[in-house]
Every structure is written in structure tokens, then in C-alpha cells.
Amino acid sequence: GQRQQVGRVPLYPGHIPTSPLQKALLAAGSACVALWDPYRHDMVAVLGETTGCLALPKLRDRMRNDPEGYRILQERPRIRLSTLDMARLRGLPDGTLGREYVRFLEDNKVSPDTRMPAKFVDDEELAYVIQRYREVHDLMHTLLGMPTNMLGEVVVKWFEAVQTGLPMCVLGAAFGPIRLNARKLQVLATELVPWAVRSGRNASCVLNVYYEQRWEQSVESLREEIGIFPPPAVRV
Amino acid sequence: MAAGLCPGRALLSRRGGALWALLGPARGLAAGPETHFGFQNVSEAERREKIYQVFENVAEKYDVMNDSMSLGIHRVWKDILVHKMNPSPGTLLVDVAGGTGDIAFRFLNYVRSVRERQLQQKLRHQQNLSWQEISKSYQEEKSNPLGDSQVVVCDINREMLKAGKQKAQHLGYSEGLSWVLGNAEELPFDDDKFDVYTIAFGIRNVTRIDLALQEAYRVLKPGGRFLCLEFSHVSNPLLSRLYDLYSFQVIPVLGEVIAGDWKSYQYLVESIRRFPPQEELKAMVEDAGFLRVDYQNLNSGIVAIHSGFKL
Numbered sequence: 001g002q003r004q005q006v007g008r009v010p011l012y013p014g015h016i017p018t019s020p021l022q023k024a025l026l027a028a029g030s031a032c033v034a035l036w037d038p039y040r041h042d043m044v045a046v047l048g049e050t051t052g053c054l055a056l057p058k059l060r061d062r063m064r065n066d067p068e069g070y071r072i073l074q075e076r077p078r079i080r081l082s083t084l085d086m087a088r089l090r091g092l093p094d095g096t097l098g099r100e101y102v103r104f105l106e107d108n109k110v111s112p113d114t115r116m117p118a119k120f121v122d123d124e125e126l127a128y129v130i131q132r133y134r135e136v137h138d139l140m141h142t143l144l145g146m147p148t149n150m151l152g153e154v155v156v157k158w159f160e161a162v163q164t165g166l167p168m169c170v171l172g173a174a175f176g177p178i179r180l181n182a183r184k185l186q187v188l189a190t191e192l193v194p195w196a197v198r199s200g201r202n203a204s205c206v207l208n209v210y211y212e213q214r215w216e217q218s219v220e221s222l223r224e225e226i227g228i229f230p231p232p233a234v235r236v
Numbered sequence: 237m238a239a240g241l242c243p244g245r246a247l248l249s250r251r252g253g254a255l256w257a258l259l260g261p262a263r264g265l266a267a268g269p270e271t272h273f274g275f276q277n278v279s280e281a282e283r284r285e286k287i288y289q290v291f292e293n294v295a296e297k298y299d300v301m302n303d304s305m306s307l308g309i310h311r312v313w314k315d316i317l318v319h320k321m322n323p324s325p326g327t328l329l330v331d332v333a334g335g336t337g338d339i340a341f342r343f344l345n346y347v348r349s350v351r352e353r354q355l356q357q358k359l360r361h362q363q364n365l366s367w368q369e370i371s372k373s374y375q376e377e378k379s380n381p382l383g384d385s386q387v388v389v390c391d392i393n394r395e396m397l398k399a400g401k402q403k404a405q406h407l408g409y410s411e412g413l414s415w416v417l418g419n420a421e422e423l424p425f426d427d428d429k430f431d432v433y434t435i436a437f438g439i440r441n442v443t444r445i446d447l448a449l450q451e452a453y454r455v456l457k458p459g460g461r462f463l464c465l466e467f468s469h470v471s472n473p474l475l476s477r478l479y480d481l482y483s484f485q486v487i488p489v490l491g492e493v494i495a496g497d498w499k500s501y502q503y504l505v506e507s508i509r510r511f512p513p514q515e516e517l518k519a520m521v522e523d524a525g526f527l528r529v530d531y532q533n534l535n536s537g538i539v540a541i542h543s544g545f546k547l
Contacts, residue, residue, distance in 0.1 A: 043493065
């Protein structure tokens with residue numbers, strides 16, 4: 001006979017309702033594949049969504065309790081190429097958030113549009129929270145001064161793990177270093193991780209910053225405001 | 237697509253062709269009667285479109301996914317189908333919805349080995365051949381290893397055909413094999429052409445199964461055989477529950493993790509549930525005119541092979 005697989009309806013465009021068993025299988029499967037092939041960004045995304053059920057509500061509450069964060073939850077800004085005025089940002093003075101962000105995108109040949117939309121989060125507001133986290137990730141790179149190579153990504157993951165508590169960040173921070181050579185591991189352990197952790201602890205919640213309204217602000221002043229310490233002078 | 241290959245039939249076709257294009261927005265209800273896409277209800281035109289997209293998406297990872305989902309057992313099912321067919325050299329086979337060529341390659345392997353055995357037998361029975369006659373026999377084997385057997389792989393989806401052709405090249409199959417873009421509901425072949433018609437894990441995706449069966453009857457020679465390998469219904473209640481659990485809980489997850497495509501594999505398991513069970517399909521095959529129709533369950537009905545003859 002015919003049977004609806006899960007008696008739930010999609011809560012937002014792209015939502016795929018899943019049973020607890022499916023979430024567990026997805027979490028396990030995506031963890032294995034992400035470890036095997038870190039360039040399977042879709043699997044990293046799925047891992048984040050299926051394991052974030054405790055951390056995401058906490059993150060959402062932190063946003064609700066902050067005036068700027070609350071506004072972000074109300075207005076739901078999205079960082080996409082179609083909404084960014086790239087020409088204007090490029091024209092901003094060096095050292096401003098907007099200018100450095102565009103420089104980061106161009107240097108590393110990445111685009112904000114490659115972020116996967118949330119699929120397996122069973123709450124429409126939490127789906128936005130994880131979406132916002134993903135879209136803000138590139139800005140994290142900019143604020144921390146880290147490139148998108150393996151070492152840079154691991155450092156950002158450590159920072160994000162402390163900041164958000166998302167299991168996917170914790171796993172990425174813990175297992176990412178497996179693929180690094182001894183020299184990089186040393187730099188990571190002695191300089192980069194301690195700084196990332198200290199900054200993560202000291203900083204206010206990075207999701208409570210309305211970046212789209214701060215393009216003109218200098219990166220340094222924004223770092224100070226949030227509480228991120230200046231990055232160590234090592235080559236990453 | 238089939239309309240393009242048989243221009244004479246296009247205007248008369250009930251579904252495709254210029255006539256429908258002219259009707260355009262006036263179509264509305266005329267987009268076709270209601271049918272299903274997995275557990276959704278859609279029009280026939282929508283269903284065809286959606287299924288085309290599914291196979292366009294899965295084409296590249298089709299074989300990997302088959303192995304993962306069935307734990308490799310699909311290979312055994314396909315072997316059984318070809319063994320049941322037991323083709324002799326000289327057979328002309330059309331494999332409809334043949335996509336990546338699994339049945340076609342097995343067919344070619346089978347007739348090749350039968351032919352080798354035939355030639356060996358022939359040699360053994362003629363004890364006092366001259367050296368010239370023996371070497372001529374070897375040449376015969378080399379020049380005609382398939383014994384004039386041929387298989388035409390027909391599929392509606394370009395991406396699947398592409399994947400199949402690449403696989404054929406990779407595995408070294410070239411002789412006796414051709415690839416044709418075509419619709420099972422309207423085959424681009426003449427009447428009474430083939431000895432055997434197979435459709436393996438394809439008929440489930442056809443929107444009008446009755447038309448596909450009629451077409452199968454039409455293109456087969458008198459005496460020709462119809463063989464259909466397809467997912468069917470499990471009657472054993474315990475096995476059925478385990479099978480449902482596996483299908484609905486695990487398979488879409490495999491689709492997401494391996495191919496990054498949950499929806500296509502969700503469609504797959506739903507379409508299996510929507511497909512007619514063994515007896516109903518048998519009746520449909522008989523309705524198309526086939527005789528001596530029978531079916532064989534594999535793995536307690538997870539899969540069934542239906543067979544019929546045009547007599």
C-alpha cells in the first residue's frame with residue numbers, strides 16, 4: 001500500500017522533512033563523506049543542519065536578546081551577489097569592511113552565492129539562523145584575516161566552534177587538522193588556535209552584527225567593537 | 237523526441253507534436269489527465285517532465301547508486317533476466333529504457349559465449365578436418381563473434397544514453413550495439429522487427445504503461461518475447477515492513493549523501509509503491525495481446541520478471 005514517509009509538510013522553500021532516524025543516518029553519512037572529501041561542501045552543510053538542534057535555538061535566542069540581532073531576525077537580510085553592490089564596495093577605502101570583504105572574495109575566488117540553502121532544519125526561523133551563519137562565514141574570514149586554504153578554514157572553524165557551539169564546527173575544528181602537515185600543525189597549535197579560542201570567547205556573538213550596514217566601518221574598529229583580538233603575525 | 241524521428245506520426249499523436257504546441261495556453265486541462273509522480277498528483281505532461289529531470293540528474297551516478305541501494309544485488313537480478321531470456325546468436329534485441337546499458341552488455345556477453353561454445357562444438361564433431369578448414373573456422377569466430385546478434389538500446393533521456401555510450405566505450409563494447417533516442421510509448425521502429433523486447437526498471441517511469449505494452453507488442457516479430465524486470469510488491473508482512481523501512485528511511489539518505497539528490501531517490505521509492513502489483517501487471521500485459529504471460533518473483537517480490545509472447 002501507499003504510505004506517506006513522514007507526516008509533515010515543508011515549512012519553507014527547499015525544506016525536506018525528515019524523521020529522527022533519517023537525521024541520524026544523514027548525520028553519520030555526511031560526517032563520513034565530509035571527512036573523506038572536504039570539498040563536498042553540501043555534506044558539511046547537511047552535517048551542520050542535522051546536528052544543530054541544540055545549538056541553533058541557543059543561537060537564535062542570543063540574537064533575539066540583542067537589539068541588532070533582533071533586527072536581523074526581523075528583517076532577514078541575505079548576502080548574495082544580487083543584493084550586494086560590488087562596485088560600491090570595491091570603491092570604498094582600503095581597510096574598510098566592504099573593501100576588504102570584496103578583496104577576500106576576489107583573492108580566494110569565492111562567491112557568497114555558493115552557500116547551500118537549509119534543507120533539514122525543521123523550523124523556519126532556525127533555518128534562517130543557520131543560513132545567516134553560512135553567509136556570514138566569509139565575513140569571518142575577512143575579520144579574522146584567514147584565507148580559504150585548509151589551515152585558514154580550520155582556524156575559522158575553531159573560532160566558530162567557540163562562538164556558536166554548532167557540533168559541525170566542533171567536528172570540523174577537531175578533525176580538520178588531520179589533513180595538515182607537521183609545520184602547519186605546529187603553527188596551528190602554538191599560535192592560531194589559542195588566539196582563535198581567546199577571540200571567540202572574548203567576542204560578542206558574531207551573528208548579532210548587521211554587517212550590511214557597516215561596510216564603511218574599518219575592519220580594525222569592527223574587530224575592537226566585537227572583541228576579536230588582532231591576528232598573530234604568521235603566514236597562513 | 238519520438239515525434240521528431242517519425243514525422244509522419246507527429247500530427248496524429250495524441251500527446252506530442254505540433255498540434256499541442258499550437259493549443260498553448262488553451263491547453264489548461266488538456267495538459268493531460270491527472271496522474272501521479274510518486275505520492276504527488278500531477279498532470280501527465282508534468283509527470284513526463286519531472287521524470288525526465290530525475291533521470292537527467294541521476295544519470296552520472298546511476299550505477300553507483302544502484303549498487304549502493306541494492307547492495308549490488310541489482311546485478312544478480314539483471315543476470316537472471318538475461319539467463320531467462322537465453323538468447324541464441326542471431327537474436328535481435330531491443331532494450332527499452334535501457335539507459336546505461338546494463339542489459340545490453342549482459343546480452344552481448346551471453347551471445348558471445350554461446351557462439352564460442354557453438355563453434356567449439358562444431359569443431360569437436362568434425363574430427364577429420366584439414367588445417368585449412370580449421371583455420372577458416374577460427375576466422376569465422378573472429379569475424380563474427382556475436383553470430384549476427386544485435387541489441388538496440390532505446391531511451392527517452394539523452395543524459396542516460398550519453399552515460400551508456402561512455403560506459404560502452406570504457407568497457408570495450410562496440411559491435412552489435414546501437415543507441416537510439418526514443419519514447420517507450422511511441423517507439424521509432426517498424427512493426428514486427430525484434431525477437432526480444434526487454435524493459436528493466438524502466439516501465440515504472442512510463443506514464444502510459446498500456447501504450448508502452450502496445451508498442452512492445454507492435455515492434456516484436458510473431459513468436460517474439462516480451463520481458464519486463466521491475467520492482468513489485470512484497471506480500472510477506474514482516475519482509476514488507478523491513479523493506480518499507482529501508483526504502484523510506486535509508487534510500488533517500490543514500491541519495492543525498494552519495495549523489496547530493498534527496499528528491500530523485502524519494503521519487504524512486506514512492507514510484508515503486510505506486511506501481512501495479514504482479515497480478516495487475518500480468519493482466520495489463522495480456523491486454524496488450526501477449527499470450528502465455530507469466531511472472532517470476534525474485535527476493536520474495538521485491539522484484540518480478542514478467543514474460544509474454546506474441547503468438
